[in-house]
Amino acid sequence: xxxxxxxxxxxxxLAILLFSGVYASIGLFAIVxxxxxEIFPFFSFKLYSKIPQNFVHYDLILNEDIDHPQLLLxxxxxxxxxxxxxxxxxxxxxxxxxNGATIQLDEVVWNGYSxxxxxxxxxxxxxxxxxxxxxxxxxxxxxxxxxx
Amino acid sequence: MKRVIELVRFMNGLLEVLSKQxxxxxxxxxxxxxxxxxxxxxxxxxxxxxxNAQMPSWQLLVDSKRFFDPLWxxxxxxxxxxxxxxxxxxxxxxxxxxxxAFFWQKYRWTRILAFIFFLNYIALISSFGxxxxxxxxxxxxxxxxxxxxxxxxxxxxxxxxxxxFWGVQFFIFMTxxxxxxxxxxxxxxxxxxxxxxxxxxxxxxxxxxxxxxxxGQRPLLFNFISEHPGYWFSxxxxxxxxxxxxxxxxxxxxxxxRAYGMVLMLFHVxxxxxxxxxxxxxxxxxxLFIFFSPFQDxxxxxxxxxx
Numbered sequence: 260x261x262x263x264x265x266x267x268x269x270x271x272x273l274a275i276l277l278f279s280g281v282y283a284s285i286g287l288f289a290i291v292x293x294x295x296x297e298i299f300p301f302f303s304f305k306l307y308s309k310i311p312q313n314f315v316h317y318d319l320i321l322n323e324d325i326d327h328p329q330l331l332l333x334x335x336x337x338x339x340x341x342x343x344x345x346x347x348x349x350x351x352x353x354x355x356x357x358n359g360a361t362i363q364l365d366e367v368v369w370n371g372y373s374x375x376x377x378x379x380x381x382x383x384x385x386x387x388x389x390x391x392x393x394x395x396x397x398x399x400x401x402x403x404x405x406x407x
Numbered sequence: 408m409k410r411v412i413e414l415v416r417f418m419n420g421l422l423e424v425l426s427k428q429x430x431x432x433x434x435x436x437x438x439x440x441x442x443x444x445x446x447x448x449x450x451x452x453x454x455x456x457x458x459n460a461q462m463p464s465w466q467l468l469v470d471s472k473r474f475f476d477p478l479w480x481x482x483x484x485x486x487x488x489x490x491x492x493x494x495x496x497x498x499x500x501x502x503x504x505x506x507x508a509f510f511w512q513k514y515r516w517t518r519i520l521a522f523i524f525f526l527n528y529i530a531l532i533s534s535f536g537x538x539x540x541x542x543x544x545x546x547x548x549x550x551x552x553x554x555x556x557x558x559x560x561x562x563x564x565x566x567x568x569x570x571x572f573w574g575v576q577f578f579i580f581m582t583x584x585x586x587x588x589x590x591x592x593x594x595x596x597x598x599x600x601x602x603x604x605x606x607x608x609x610x611x612x613x614x615x616x617x618x619x620x621x622x623g624q625r626p627l628l629f630n631f632i633s634e635h636p637g638y639w640f641s642x643x644x645x646x647x648x649x650x651x652x653x654x655x656x657x658x659x660x661x662x663x664x665r666a667y668g669m670v671l672m673l674f675h676v677x678x679x680x681x682x683x684x685x686x687x688x689x690x691x692x693x694x695l696f697i698f699f700s701p702f703q704d705x706x707x708x709x710x711x712x713x714x
Binding site for chain 2: 386
């Protein structure tokens with residue numbers, strides 16, 4: 260290998276390592292800093308890295324019947340793929356808001372739908388076997404927070 | 408100082424790998440693979456206009472302005488006439504992909520244009536609350552291939568093109584390895600926290616159950632897996648983790664590219680029929696860059712990687 264070739268190889272090799280290193284570092288940044296937001300177009304390397312435990316999801320209940328809930332997100336085939344993503348984002352924001360103890364989240368309006376915020380709790384396998392999950396009305400106030 | 412020496416040794420090993428690999432590779436084969444890549448990008452741009460693809464239809468994109476929360480590449484679309492911006496991205500993606508499919512060898516600007524519109528398109532469909540990753544590998548490949556030389560007339564240009572190609576392969580292997588690392592780390596993390604981990608006989612079924620809960624789609628073998636929990640599934644799952652984690656080593660083992668590429672593709676098939684996520688485009692990229700690797704017939708191993 261000539262000296263010129265060595266230098267060229269070295270440059271390309273370094274460029275490959277540098278690019279891959281920078282890409283991986285930025286992709287890992289969100290994980291290391293525990294930030295929920297992803298940086299586009301970087302992979303979320305932690306996807307499927309853990310076995311799902313019991314679930315806790317937020318949803319909107321459109322009727323008053325906790326035993327036979329009509330949920331806006333879960334199991335609703337009338338929403339298209341973009342509406343589902345947008346609603347899931349909306350619920351994530353609500354969840355983030357609820358970390359502050361001063362808000363009351365009773366009636367929520369999203370895209371013309373009005374409902375109450377609920378927590379869906381259960382085990383993924385049990386749910387698939389017999390449809391069992393708990394639908395818990397979400398009402399978090401200062402008093403609720405203190406009572407925990 | 409030790410680390411610097413190690414880095415220099417690593418770089419020397421890398422150079423040796425590159426030089427050994429590139430001296431006996433068929434340039435025609437490389438051209439065909441790259442041509443197929445740009446054809447694939449054209450096919451994706453075609454799908455972006457259809458109603459039967461994994462990505463949202465053009466009509467749905469145009470009608471969903473109220474949910475549009477733009478990612479950085481498409482911020483401009485939010486401040487302009489939104490339906491026209493969507494049409495511009497879709498048609499620009501198609502036209503630039505056609506140009507790249509025709510002229511990728513001759514004109515670098517066609518590859519740049521194809522990448523820019525590809526980036527805009529993926530950013531557009533990811534600007535509604537969730538970023539999907541199924542086209543990320545193809546996008547990064549499109550970015551790296553911008554640096555291909557113009558034409559393949561001389562040995563130097565062919566060698567340069569092979570280096571870029573190897574760079575794409577390195578990147579693909581790296582993403583699998585990091586992903587595998589976090590999955591292996593996840594086993595220990597969940598064990599320490601006393602949670603259900605990959606060692607549980609239900610681990611594979613739980614992964615599948617979560618996908619079904621979210622998407623409503625049942626993978627082919629899910630019923631069997633959930634009805635017959637066992638440690639065989641844990642072994643299978645953890646073997647998959649190590650398969651991913653070991654990927655980077657195969658960047659330096661060209662004669663195993665074909666075999667490892669097939670194993671990775673089967674890995675994606677396994678994910679689809681047990682857990683559910685659809686990595687169709689990822690499978691094609693792995694097939695194109697790893698399974699059909701132009702380095703697969705190289706037999707010489709660099710001295711410093713020899714056992």
